[in-house]
Amino acid sequence: MSSCFCKEGDTPIELSREPARSMESQASDPLVKSSDPRHPANLICSLCKLFYYNNWVTGTGGGISIKHPETGHIYIAPSGVQKEQLQPEHMFVMDRASGAYIRTPQLYKPSACTPLFLSCYSQRNAGAVIHTHSQHAVMCSLIFDKEFRIANIEQIKAIPSGKKDPLRGKDLNLSFFDTLVIPIIDNTAHEEDLTDGLQEALLAYPNATAVIVRRHGIYVWGPTVDKAKVFNEAIDYLMELACKMRQLGIPPDCGIGEESKFLR
Amino acid sequence: MSSCFCKEGDTPIELSREPARSMESQASDPLVKSSDPRHPANLICSLCKLFYYNNWVTGTGGGISIKHPETGHIYIAPSGVQKEQLQPEHMFVMDRASGAYIRTPQLYKPSACTPLFLSCYSQRNAGAVIHTHSQHAVMCSLIFDKEFRIANIEQIKAIPSGKKDPLRGKDLNLSFFDTLVIPIIDNTAHEEDLTDGLQEALLAYPNATAVIVRRHGIYVWGPTVDKAKVFNEAIDYLMELACKMRQLGIPPDCGIGEESKFLR
Amino acid sequence: MSSCFCKEGDTPIELSREPARSMESQASDPLVKSSDPRHPANLICSLCKLFYYNNWVTGTGGGISIKHPETGHIYIAPSGVQKEQLQPEHMFVMDRASGAYIRTPQLYKPSACTPLFLSCYSQRNAGAVIHTHSQHAVMCSLIFDKEFRIANIEQIKAIPSGKKDPLRGKDLNLSFFDTLVIPIIDNTAHEEDLTDGLQEALLAYPNATAVIVRRHGIYVWGPTVDKAKVFNEAIDYLMELACKMRQLGIPPDCGIGEESKFLR
Amino acid sequence: MSSCFCKEGDTPIELSREPARSMESQASDPLVKSSDPRHPANLICSLCKLFYYNNWVTGTGGGISIKHPETGHIYIAPSGVQKEQLQPEHMFVMDRASGAYIRTPQLYKPSACTPLFLSCYSQRNAGAVIHTHSQHAVMCSLIFDKEFRIANIEQIKAIPSGKKDPLRGKDLNLSFFDTLVIPIIDNTAHEEDLTDGLQEALLAYPNATAVIVRRHGIYVWGPTVDKAKVFNEAIDYLMELACKMRQLGIPPDCGIGEESKFLR
Numbered sequence A, B, C, D: 001m002s003s004c005f006c007k008e009g010d011t012p013i014e015l016s017r018e019p020a021r022s023m024e025s026q027a028s029d030p031l032v033k034s035s036d037p038r039h040p041a042n043l044i045c046s047l048c049k050l051f052y053y054n055n056w057v058t059g060t061g062g063g064i065s066i067k068h069p070e071t072g073h074i075y076i077a078p079s080g081v082q083k084e085q086l087q088p089e090h091m092f093v094m095d096r097a098s099g100a101y102i103r104t105p106q107l108y109k110p111s112a113c114t115p116l117f118l119s120c121y122s123q124r125n126a127g128a129v130i131h132t133h134s135q136h137a138v139m140c141s142l143i144f145d146k147e148f149r150i151a152n153i154e155q156i157k158a159i160p161s162g163k164k165d166p167l168r169g170k171d172l173n174l175s176f177f178d179t180l181v182i183p184i185i186d187n188t189a190h191e192e193d194l195t196d197g198l199q200e201a202l203l204a205y206p207n208a209t210a211v212i213v214r215r216h217g218i219y220v221w222g223p224t225v226d227k228a229k230v231f232n233e234a235i236d237y238l239m240e241l242a243c244k245m246r247q248l249g250i251p252p253d254c255g256i257g258e259e260s261k262f263l264r
């Protein structure tokens, strides 16, 4: 919706500010301070804001992690904060090799999603992992049992198939006539305890680029943050469409031309 | 939706301006004039704008009150105004101890929600109270009888349980396997007459952080304005989800794995 | 949704520009040039933008007219233009007394809604008239026969009852226990031919502040543009809620406590 | 939704930058560099951003092409990019006469929609073609068989009938009592292979200004980009309305007054 009513001088809400580091250290906080809008610390902020307005991370839900494409450092938004108000200085930064935090904001604690993000980095060589509490994911986890399945929709073509072009070696996406299958794992009391279920799903579905967590949300990853963002958008579109199809009685993976058999 | 079409120089709508106080008094109106975006007078404006675009406070519905964390003064948006156009100078300010207004805008009258806000401050030691006319709250009040109940959804974990960690004394939130219960009280002809029903619900549900008003909306409070905002977002997400579950025939508090018994 | 991705320097879409009037005449176009955001020519632009993002006036549908509170001149947006891109210089201005246009943009033609707007000005002494193609209005015109009826919802209290306070003479709004009734008239091939049906409805429903046009949209008016805006928002909220209630089987004017008899 | 929370200094996401052309060539890139917001290269960017926030082109889906009204050059957004992040320098430009690209961004490949856009230019003398993955189009392609049909809705009047005013020669739009008919063609594995189906539909439905592609989306064109935008908005509105009518059991092309026979 429009922002026509925002006046110059409108004051935005802000998270509590981090205690000021000394001037020297702040100026030399190159891990998170960058004028490049594509720096992971900046991208996490702008993506979380976008996700918030999509109803994907309201109420402090969800999260995102990006691996710096050059340094390999892993950037993670903190736990339990209002995602639309994140600032670069709120980020945790982890050294990929040692698994140790090399930057820790004083006011916050690390995201409970951290072990799940790390599983995607290590088992899938992800460049970024997105976790949302999308209502479409939750609804699909109630409609479907072990797998979310949707077939014969153009938007499926935005999702990787896990196969490679035999000639050029490039990653191939699903085709229109394919069925997108996303595993659904059961939720656990504590988000970090999801790690086992996620790792099993990663093994059982070697081509999956996402895992739905029942009554919780979805994890989506990709080789770069741009691809993870696109995969997440395409999958959310498909889950939303599946809910609408189900509402009319049409199974989301039904054959082309068989819709009228099911239509209420 | 995008604001790409807003041009520099677009003129926003504005509420009628308060008659100018004398230059001296205006410069010395420190109760509402602050450059700090987290000052209650500023936060009420930015939150009401956000709520407006969420369809929570359109048509002058709803309201919000924030207790200044340092002075203890209670800030309240006026009655019957367009919430997205609020400015700091429109605020009523009440002295907590005496219950007397220490700032009264000339053009407006106090919110009819005031006694309800005050009940939350006194019975729950709230730091802020949010009142919306969310359609999800109204729909849930039609679907449910005396209590809104939803269970086994991750987003429940954003809501306080009312219990405290026995070791550290910290407030504990609900767990994934808990059932969130929010009392529903009946509406009255005049909003101020809701006070009795609200106070009874506060006594009967000592752990509740919200009360739904049938065919009207919801009141949500928290120890700080940030927490009240997060609770309200999480509860609205859960009420929206409950409506979608009900539309498919699934009871929002049904057991995990029992969905297919109900699915239409 | 967020506009976080708008970059400075983004170029907005613009309607074709009016042929430049001579510098003198342009500087002396006080009918539409004003730095006051509440001037009718400016308000029509900002409100149409807001309405566009509410899906009320997409595809050039809908319109709005405001009577200048001081001069009594009637401002009307032109016909068939993209409402979100309106600029003050696109406005038609009519002299109330003579009914003659005193300002006519060269590129555009007057709105087909003009006779309907004028009926509201003359029969109801309106200060502004809003016409939207709201899908909630169209759906309600399919669900209901001669009248849209909804009862016992708090938001009804934002709508005038047509009665006056016997003591203070102030306009009274509906109460929570009242039923809001909005007449539904049948659509005609040409929008200007709606005038007869509208005028009859205005006579038959002397307390109505809106008329729904079947399979078309809604006209809402009020004594000031602020009130017309609030009435339109509150009525749209109620029509949206009525559609949701009907979807679950609940008649929007059913008695309090009778919902479960109807609930699917 | 509001953008009130965007702070000055927020950093937007950006697509990878094109390798810098030499300063000279960049300054002399008049095919895509223009300060005129209505230049095709600028309009494609602002329209794609608008479409993105409408959920029409998320996940890199959809596309748009505009013919420069003076040079006749055809502007096309590249394939597989995030549509909300497009910049003028990302555009492909084709010479209409020769069919040869006269501008080719180094990092991107041409849109797979190109042959479809060209069909609309040659068979319909279009000035612009819009392709979205609108969920309303996909749902209508599941509900309807060979044709999308909707009748007796005011918004239909925004769509051209294909007939001309016998006196003035002006294009006539549909009337309120007409039925809008949009052909639905079957999707193919590769978007470029849709060309045959599209061209057949263009021949079979000489008055159509749009073609729905089953389980894929919609192509809409018009004599100018403004008209194509308006047609697309009006058709999307009508498809959305048709889904809502169908949800209640009402056939979108049912006669006026027959709704109650079908209403669930």
Ligand SMILES: [Zn+2]
Binding pocket: A061, A062, A131, A132, A133, A191, A216, A217, B154
């Ligand atoms: Zn989570």
Ligand SMILES: [Zn+2]
Binding pocket: B061, B062, B131, B132, B133, B191, B216, B217, C154
């Ligand atoms: Zn209220």
Ligand SMILES: [Zn+2]
Binding pocket: C061, C062, C131, C132, C133, C191, C216, C217, D154
């Ligand atoms: Zn109309």
Ligand SMILES: [Zn+2]
Binding pocket: A154, D061, D062, D131, D132, D133, D191, D216, D217
């Ligand atoms: Zn496509």
